[in-house]
Amino acid sequence: METKELNGPVSDRRSFFKKAAAVVIGGIAGLVPALAGLMVWLDPLRHKAAAGSAVKVTTLDALPADGIPRKFPVLADRTDAWNKYLHVPVGAVYLRRTTGDKVEALNVVCPHAGCFVDFRGDSGQFHCPCHNSTFALDGGIANPSSPAPRGLDSLQAEVRNGEVWVAFQNFKAGQKEKVPTA
Ligand code: FES
Known part of the structure; x- marks a missing residue:
């Protein structure tokens, strides 16, 4: 007890x-x-502009109707945890005006390893200066010996009231499938 x-x-x-x-x-x-x-x-890097959302790239008047691609920068608004940044460069596109005032858009990034491609007026093809991939006007692989695993990445483009809007998106390089980056 x-x-x-x-x-x-x-x-x-x-x-x-x-x-x-x-x-x-x-x-x-x-x-x-x-x-x-x-x-x-x-983490501010986690707060980016929504990928794939449409941004105004230029006006239809600024795009000659000769079917030759022209390169344009893509500017978009971005936000992080604390700030909003207006009209920040996020990439670039080649725009081509086709019949009926339609516009085709291609991302300028080579899908092999991410270099920027040039358009060569003499050959009428896109050329990547890094490893010599070549692409046709529609973005398809022009030379089968090109190391690029797929053609240039096409983007949705539309003309709204005389302005050209593009759903801008980057895609993973080095693979056959077109997979959007985060
Ligand atoms: S990065 Fe374009 S061919 Fe290699």
């Missing part, structure tokens, strides 16, 4: 410390994913 009375407070203290330790460990375990989520949310 005496022993029980003597051990009682010690046993209560042990129980208290066990519970306190469980609360602390549980709290830490819950805090780790919460902190990781907060860091991801605060």
Whole structure:
């Protein structure tokens, strides 16, 4: 009986410390994913302009109706966790005006390893200066020995009230499939 009375407070203290330790460990375990989520949310690189959303690139008047591709920069608004940046360069496109005032758009990035391609008026083809891939006017591979695994990436383009809008998107290089980058 005496022993029980003597051990009682010690046993209560042990129980208290066990519970306190469980609360602390549980709290830490819950805090780790919460902190990781907060860091991801605060990371400015994770807050980019929505890829593939349409942006105004130029006007139809600025694009000659001769069927020859012209290169245009693509500017878009970007936001991070703290700021919004207006008209930031995000890439470039070749635009070509075809019959009926339609416009075709190709991303300027070579799908082999990401260099920018040039358009050569003498051959009427796109040429990549890095490893000599060549592409036809429609973006298809012109020379079968080109190392590019696919043709140039076409983009949706449309004319709205005399303005040319393009759904701009980059795609992963080095693979046959056209897979959008994040
Ligand atoms: S990057 Fe264009 S051919 Fe290699």
